[in-house]
Amino acid sequence: MANIMNSLYNMRLLDDLARQETIIHKLHPLMKLLTTVSFLTVVVSFGRYEISGLLPLFVYPVMVFSLAELPLKPILLRILLVSPFIIGIGILNPFFDQQIYRLGGMEISRGWLTFLSILIKSGLTVTAALLLIASTGMDRLAGALRMLKIPRIFVLQLLLTYRYISVLMEEVARTLRAYSLRAPNQKGVHRSAWGSLAGQLILRTFDRAQRIYEAMCLRGFTGEYETGGFKEIRVWDIAYWAGWMLFFVAARLYNIPMVIGSLITGVIR
Amino acid sequence: MSHHKLEAKDLHYSYPDDHEAVKGMSFCIHHGESVGIIGANGAGKSTLLMLLMGVLFPSQGEVCVGDVHVTKKTLPMIRQRLGMVFQDPDDQLFMSTVYDDVAFGPRNYKLDEKEVETRVLHALELVGILHLKDRAPFKLSGGEKRAAAIASVLSMHPDVLVMDEPTAALDPKSRRRVMKLLTSFKHTKIITSHDLDMIYEMCDRTIVIKNGEIAADGVTSEILVNAQLMDECGLEVPLAMQNCPVCGSAKE
Amino acid sequence: MSHHKLEAKDLHYSYPDDHEAVKGMSFCIHHGESVGIIGANGAGKSTLLMLLMGVLFPSQGEVCVGDVHVTKKTLPMIRQRLGMVFQDPDDQLFMSTVYDDVAFGPRNYKLDEKEVETRVLHALELVGILHLKDRAPFKLSGGEKRAAAIASVLSMHPDVLVMDEPTAALDPKSRRRVMKLLTSFKHTKIITSHDLDMIYEMCDRTIVIKNGEIAADGVTSEILVNAQLMDECGLEVPLAMQNCPVCGSAKE
Amino acid sequence: MHMADALISPLVGGTMWVATAGVAAYSIKKIQTEMDEKKIPLMGVMGAFIFASQMINFTIPGTGSSGHIGGGLILAILLGPYAGFLTLASVLTIQALFFADGGLLALGSNVFNMGFFTCFVAYPLIYKVLMGKGYSTKRIIVVSVIAAIIGLQLGAFGVVLETLFSGKTELPFGTFVLLMQPIHLAIGAIEGLVTAAIVTYIWNQRPEIIERAASGEAIGNASIKKVALGLISVALITGAGLSWFASSNPDGLEWAISKTTGTAELESPVGLHQKLSDLQSKIAFLPDYSFKAPESEAGQGAGEGEEAWPAVSEGTSTAGLVGGGMTLALAALVGAGISLLKRRKYRANS
């Protein structure tokens, strides 16, 4: 129950953040989408032992965070809650690869390094996705998808799903609340009530879908989802994307921390 | 303006499970009338509204708007003239912001974006929620949601406004606001409600429905005080007329 | 029977998005009282009920039932004593037949099936829907659904009955039936509603809430006629007391 | 069983994106020709339902734990496979965006694992075939459980293959399979039971819903079967071949992958470093810095397909540590600087 309401707050929070008007928010959604995808691709293209090469990429989320004036805490919390799957899989690495590697005087097994590498990558990729939605919002993102020629049916359906998640989650929360009030000692839903509980929810959902469709038709819906036209792509939008592309490629090609590090250690010597 | 006339001729409707919800209703509503439709739970009010709107098609009889029969073919044209507010605003608000929701109708009629904006802002102002235009509909309170649902219909400039229980779940002040708003709407209004006091104040004419049939159709001030009729149809004389604490006129 | 006392001590509650919905409410409800909780949309009524039921936990202050604090630990015991009927009966009925739904609570307390049956039949009889016991809840009409929801709570033999807008969307007759049913319930009742006429008839005591704070708490017949207080809180004097159409006594 | 971006390589992610996009495009075409617009809000609202109902934790009989429905199978049963697949795709998209469940690059894999196998394999080939003789409570339970288990097993196997092909973990193929499949056997059984409970309820209350969905895609049935059968046999053959390979030659899987896909060139920094050091010596930027270091010390057992060590010597590793720290500090500084400037601007404005 708490789980549902928390998920709902998280969605609403990202939704609220997307309504701000900063430099990042005003960028064309398509370019932001492209930048994000490029970033993700570069991050995951690093090999599994790579750590230092990944570090410069932190500049991207940090810049977007501060330029878009997004709050750190709620988004970082999300990242910490990162899918247990990653940790579950990654944590096994130290057991399977115990070769020793010496790092600045310390000895670490390579498994830990790969685990660390996975963690950094997951931090970067998760942040990038959250930043995209928190600075763009679902509607504008859907507009970008339409520009990419994603079929209308899919986009329309995506938007409706998104919108009705809030409504249905609240309904589910209320039903579970009623359930727990009459079954105070249970943790989940007992199997004798599985079918009827979920089944009634579905049937109500079906009827609701019908009414929504009717409401749409009553307001002249003929299958084309009008969102009031797309924004033009400005030179600045392209420059934003191109700039980051340059940086990502550079970070991929050169191990920047190594360059800086040997510069410094070299100077000291 | 006879083309705004709305006529039901011997309507019948059965749901797919053979439940006959509407059993032969006939009436004619002229332009500018405000008509209240009342009846017990399950009497067939919502079903009737859906037949009028062409959401459902009658199994017998027909609905005419002006001189046009409502059929699948004439539907798009007719719907531009009729606006319907559903009982549950959650069924009606499906865009991410109130603005987009209110703009949905006008945009579907391919108006240019300038005209859309004018209409949207005007409609929002009418219902007094201009300040909510960038909010997400699902975060609004019940009353605000209903106001938004009404605005989304007003922005289409309908000739006929059809509303299913517009004041349910509103607090008394918001109820008054909606009533004022409806009074200021000068075209035809068709309103169903269990709030008989509202019907009494707002509608000149009332149609009483009982088990899918019309039990009475006439001047509101005569019908709603007819205690026997009300009782037979699962209703009551409006609260404002019961048991006055000042003059102590007897209940019923 | 002091153990049926329900006490709220300086309750505060903020939703996770930092919206403070309840700001320091204190009151004590004794056994057998019937209390109406009224206020504008968004005043914090439903939030307060949820705090009382232990669905939410206050960020400051505490709720005591009898002499027991409501905490996660004492919750199962306390919930056996409190019964809550939700605003939307759809949210409350989740079994395949009305009988199973009403039996759900007692069965969870591991009563033997004989005792369960006695309780269920009695509860159904109380609300007058014994004949519906084998129907599927989702096929009932709105009023029948609400009656079933009330029966599902009555069968748990609560000492305190908490109801969120029990009469919304009911037709006038069904509303009367629910009111009669509630009047016959002799234990503590806590009812929120926008139907001030019902509160006026059913509750001896009324708590008025405004923006998360208690604006007034006292005898119903004094509070509800206080036109200025009602107006300040987004409410109105009950309809039955406004502007009598028979004697024409002036409004307010 | 959401795949995460961090565990996937661009090549695997991209391939799965293409596969998913293909299936989606096919489904959209089917929907457009076969059904009315009325299904769009139904799909949207059902997607929302699946999303919301995943918050309902069902207690698992006999254990203290709980699980929730995955949704692919139930969507296929209620909406038909095409609409079901698209609906699940949008649910997963929203989860990826708002909850970082899975990720954008892994989205293709996730939709494929959870949607394709349930909607286009388990539903038409198992559920519909076994259900052919008509519905009864018992049959619904048995068939749903079988279909859910098979759908989930295939999906889990997909996860295993995609993860291994991506080469981000050290898990040997056999261990991974042993880890994933049995867990998903249990999860599949639960999903099947919950699905059965829901379908039975709907079948009793509103049989026309299920009939409508089932009759809706009768036309496309034969072609789905062919496509799905083809895909399954290809998957099985590759799977069998690869697992044989894996058991006979532990390092061979990676070798096989890099061989077949040519990722070695792309993935391995060796080639890159080579080119870079050439480039670097040309522009004489930091001549002291040795990109070649790894190669000379790569003798520590770094085999054919494995990536070489970017920094192994004491000197370079120290440089890496220092440089890494510096980079992070720099990034933080940039962020703090921008925030500071912004705040000052606000103060100036107000």
Ligand SMILES: Nc1ncnc2c1ncn2[C@@H]1O[C@H](COP(=O)(O)OP(=O)(O)OP(=O)(O)O)[C@@H](O)[C@H]1O
């Ligand atoms: N989808 C449906 N399938 C079968 N029967 C239905 C359906 N919808 C409504 N009915 C039945 O048709 C009758 C009329 O329903 P309708 O919704 O028109 O009532 P109403 O007058 O609007 O009631 P309320 O005041 O509760 O809104 C009822 O008996 C109801 O049970």
Ligand SMILES: Nc1ncnc2c1ncn2[C@@H]1O[C@H](COP(=O)(O)OP(=O)(O)OP(=O)(O)O)[C@@H](O)[C@H]1O
């Ligand atoms: N889940 C929530 N998250 C954030 N704020 C909420 C939530 N639920 C309610 N609120 C806010 O808390 C306040 C009190 O809400 P509550 O539901 O208690 O009002 P109410 O008095 O029951 O109103 P109504 O008469 O409309 O039922 C409102 O301002 C509302 O916007």
Ligand SMILES: [Mg+2]
């Ligand atoms: Mg109705």
Ligand SMILES: [Mg+2]
């Ligand atoms: Mg409330």
